[in-house]
Amino acid sequence: MSIVLEARGLTKEFKGFVAVNDVDLKVEKGTIHALIGPNGAGKTTFFNLLTKFLQPTRGTIHYEGRDITRLPPAQIARLGMVRSFQISAVFPDLTVLQNVRVALQRKRGESFDFWRSEKSLTRFDDAARERIEEVGLSEFVHHRAAELSYGRKRALEIAATLALEPEMLLLDEPMAGMAQEDIERISALIKRVAKNRTILMVEHNLSVVANLSDRITVLARGEVLAEGDYDEVSKSPEVIEAYIGAGYD
């Protein structure tokens, strides 16, 4: 078993309130790992710690065996761990193709000049089209991002994220605000992009979690309550109680 991301004793206190309390987590390479838990469980805080949007009060984070606890998010992205939607890569007035080109250009570390000639950008076209194909948006290459449905916009965000060539993707509630039809499309997309990558996601939609995840960590009151596959965690009396206690059916 090869561990790609590991948190040890991760703790975050806000003025004495412990939002994440001594959490250990191991994410195995090549898996889809979900973080779930009732409202206020600490999922977002934990996710923000892992993606370096927050600094932990205590504990460490290792990525590919390297201590990344004190590294800034941009540096971690360069190491191959990318938080989707962090880059706000989608410009509404640019087409699908132009959006992914911009992301590819960023990956090369070039600054993005809006006045740069079309011609100098077209060298990214083939790579951009590949990413677009991977997320199933080929027939929309020349559509402006603003014209896309919500689900397709999310697919475009994932394409832009893939342009950064991540080995590990962190997804923050990929299904939030989605209609059922989009949920199915994005689930299939996540499965597809997970083939040669590792994915960690926070997700509220439990049927999506059941369908996609190899492993699930359940947080409650800032601590790990249970861990396992969907069958295991959904049968855990502690998990059922935590969800019912938080007002879920």
Ligand SMILES: Nc1ncnc2c1ncn2[C@@H]1O[C@H](COP(=O)(O)OP(=O)(O)OP(=O)(O)O)[C@@H](O)[C@H]1O
């Ligand atoms: N910046 C902050 N300052 C103080 N308390 C905070 C801060 N951020 C989060 N908290 C508290 O930490 C606890 C965990 O919040 P968090 O948002 O991580 O939970 P969550 O599991 O993501 O919840 P939800 O499912 O509702 O999004 C909550 O009680 C919240 O009020």
